[in-house]
Amino acid sequence: MIHSVTLDKDRCKGCTTCIKRCPTEAIRVRRGKATILSERCIDCGECVRACPHRAKRAVCDPWSRLSDFEYNIALPAPSLYGQFHNMDDAGIVLGGLVKAGFDEVYEVARAAETISDRMRQSRGSESALPVISSACPACTRLILQRFPKLIRHIDPCVAPAELAAIRARALAVKKTGLPGGKIGVFFITPCPAKMTAAHNPVGLPAPVIDGAFSMSDVYLRLLPAMKKVETPLPVTAGLMGIGWSVSGGEGKALLSGRYISVDGIPNVISVLEDIEDGKLEGIEFVEIGACTQGCLGGCLTVENPFVAKARIRNLQKYMPVSQNSYSPKEDGDDITRPLPLEFTPAWQLDSSLEAAMAKHRQIEALTERLPGLDCSSCGTPSCRALAEDVTLGFASEEDCIFHMREHMALSEGPPGDNFLPPPFRRSIEG
Ligand code: SF4
Ligand code: SF4
Known part of the structure; x- marks a missing residue:
């Protein structure tokens, strides 16, 4: 398994600060250096935030990966729009991505709206309530490791970035005539968990995203590129899709009051324990995100998540409610995860029960x-x-x-x- 979160041994002082922040007890310190137990790490980024010596890093794909493909598509996470000052039109970011080197942009917010519509349509046919969001890959992997009884509660849809990748590649194949393998599809990620998920997806037979670039790296490339944008590109999502970047946005898009939104990994663990104990009566949907304030709080973002949230709110003022819907007849079923999710026993003491x-x-x-x-x-x-x-x-x-x-x-x-x-x-x- 390729992990985004890695240790820079030269920087590590063995101070043990990171050990207690890890929600899966994946860190040990031996002979003056931290080590990460790969099978337990869910790439939540808590240790990246906690390390006072910047020894833990979230590593993403290098920009040079673009040269591996003939045609490149950017998949910006909606949290990217909250990173910039004085911007009233997210289309400037989309135009900036093209100026920075991509041939095309497919908004992840667009796929998020499609998934929201699919979830609204499937209300009443869920196999177990409450349904638990699968949008945060760190939380999904936490459930797969520590809460096997809750696996059947996980929403059956692929992640928005995965749906965006599947649809963007299919459209580009039609438009360019190139085979899918010559088209590079890259996610701009706010967090290490999504970088790891791009390379090791759960519930898919193979990755559908070719790589992930860190939002903080892309931000630096976008600043000069956005200045060159004369005409912003049309924004293809509405306020619902862009709202997925903020904790509560996914729940709100269900248009039902019977949801809760939980952000921050300790709160997520406590709510998952409550679901296991049957304490969430009357709740139909539980939105969970490992980072405080949702994806805006990812450790690869640039802006303070609270400021970024205010910016997202400002952008939403000028947007329609939603621009995307789901039609099983027209779209086919590219939304449901093709493989079942399975328990990954990182704490197994022995293969024999005795x-x-x-x-x-x-x-x-x-x-x-x-x-x-x-x-x-x-x-x-x-x-x-x-x-x-x-x-x-x-x-x-x-x-x-x-x-x-x-x-x-x-x-x-x-x-x-x-x-x-x-x-x-x-x-x-x-
Ligand atoms: S907090 Fe940083 S320096 Fe301290 S043990 Fe962990 S990785 Fe090493
Ligand atoms: S990324 Fe999260 S799960 Fe992985 S070692 Fe760091 S704190 Fe633990």
């Missing part, structure tokens, strides 16, 4: 013996995580700083490297 139960009991017993302070000095997020690592053979009970203190009191001679907690050891054996 052995897993034995390990579980070991973890419980060891957690009881540890001090329960969750101080993270051992390089894991909690005492329970250390107990898991010890049981799985990745750490030692002696990594606990309190156990180390006992050893130091008992030992003779000066304390050596082995008496330091793992984040601060320098030896290979540590």
